[in-house]
Amino acid sequence: MRLNKIILSFVSALVILFSTSVASFAKVVGDKIILGAAISLTGKYSSNGVHTQNGYNMAVDRINSMGGVKVGGKTYKFDIIYYDDESNPKRAAQLAERLISQDGVEFMLGPYSSGLTKAIAPVTEKYGVPMVEANGASRSLFTKGYKYLFAVLAPANLYLDVAIETAVELNGGKGVRIAQAFEQDAFSQDVRLGILDAAERTGSKIIIDDKLPKELNDMAATLVKVKQMKPDVLVVSGHTKGALTAIRQIAEMKVDVPMLAMTHCDAAKLSKQHGKNSQYALCASQWHKSLTYKDDFFKDGMTYAADFEKEFGYDPPYQSAESSAALLVFKDAFERANSFDQKKVRDALAATNMQTFYGNIKFAPGGQNVDKPMVLFQVMCDASGKCENKVVAPLKWASAKLIHPVPKWSER
């Protein structure tokens, strides 16, 4: 018995010693501000996880090479500790704990996807660690009263309501008949709520309201209904697989619908996988390189896209752009707070009001960015079969005129 007690106290002494020595690593080491991030480098979100990481890395390099962050008259550089959350929410929450309590990180960057952000937010909130996230758009993230969560992107319910409003406008202000199919995850369901709101606002009617499964690779049933009931707008949101499946089956089944609006076309590389079949699809996007927002670090969207391509070898999807923007927000907040005190940085973040190449950033009390509208682009192909995404709405940013209604398959 006594021996047990001795061993126990010895072990606990070791644990305490170990944990205090680790904690002294803390957030700012020398001239480095260390941020923590759990990112999906493996598992089902790994492609978008990598886009996110590339966006973060690009911004870190750019800010560091352009003079770093100035706090209290001293210059600091950014550094990020990454862990792989394996696209698993439980793992993400554990890693957030580990980053904060073991690695001593005091400022966090968000993971990829709403689901994982939802898993991490309670942890950062518990420890009072400010987190700027760039890839969690679910509305439910911003209604929980989180004080330390800031999202540079527009919330999910705003993704496609521009499409409904445009359709109503083109219909002479009269309501339209909407068919919709959404996956049953947090994000897509929020997009759905946005459509329901927009439908109510504009007096539109929802005539098909399908839910898609997680293992989606066949949505013929929905499309047969669309063929029979002839809605004015078809809205699909089911991540990459939803976008790919919809385009393939719409083309194969020759479904004629005046407007097709979707999410995740960027990540699905629609025109690359489907060529001309993807033509006329409308896609909601947080960002497009042709937008004319500006900042000192990346200049504008076009320059960002060119630099990104040079470094990583592909055209940046919006997931990368918004991730880069998150670091610009952090830099700005640190400099305005002029301190590394978490509370002060948090207050500085809450007061953010700036323009980046990605868009204007200003946070609502819930933490979502309210100063940046979503854009809609349309896939447009020329005679040679080369396709491009052109911004068509909102009108202020449009680089091409919306083609509406979509030509019938028999006329293509």
Place this chain on the structure above:
Amino acid sequence: MDFLVFQYPMITVQACLDGILLGVLFALIAYGMALQWGVMNIINIAQGDLVILGGYIAYFMYLYGIHPAWGVIVAPVIMYFVGIAIYKLVINKVVDRDLFISILATFGISILFMQLMNFAFGADVVLANSGYGTTMLFDSNVVLPNSKIFSAFISILFAACLVIYMKKSKLGRAIRATAQNARAAKILGVDTEKVYAATFGINAALCGVAGALISITFTIHPYMGLPYTIRSFMIVIVAGLGNLPGVAMSGMGLGVFEEFADYILGTEFRIGSVFLLLVLILVYRRFKLSRKREYLK
């Protein structure tokens, strides 16, 4: 609940045709599973993952500018050797053990395959375009993508070839003899070890064909294998082992059932309804499954 099926009668025709074309493809995968189950008494949880791997072979051919339809010839050849390799490395060590051990082993292979495919090919959803166009029926109220018709046709072709092969060839006879009574077959000079390896290889090859067809008709993704395993498992327990017409019928039945579940209950319950049906049938057929195991090494 949605009763469009009754409001628009053409939907019923569409659902039946879609279901049958899809069911034939399921039946092909299930046939491989039935073969292997009957001969070695192994329930292969990795069946769906072999299908997806076959799909990636067709997809990569498509990426390199070869028409993905050639995948139905290339994929089974490659997958046959993958199957043999899996047998030599893992299955022959568990084939004489408890059924539970073999399920665990193939479950492990399934996880390994998923992760390897995710690692090697990435987590993107991909597809191969056949450019086959569409067949319109009944004043274009019923549409059938030619890729679906093509895949049903190829499935039937491969199943028919296999049936003939099993009947006529020496190896086919040896496989059937081993399935009936492994001990007797061995006494009569059948190399059962070789038969087992070949059976596993043939199963993997069938999965390869099915995978290539799926990449042409639908989409593939490293984690999409499980629904195919469940479907083929279900088809086999409905049809029973060694009952080929039964496999074909229950495959088409399942296809049609899924389509109607999709229209009536909603797409979100499509896979769910398959699982539910599986539970019901398992309860009903529990005696069939408690069949005595027999194996000789």
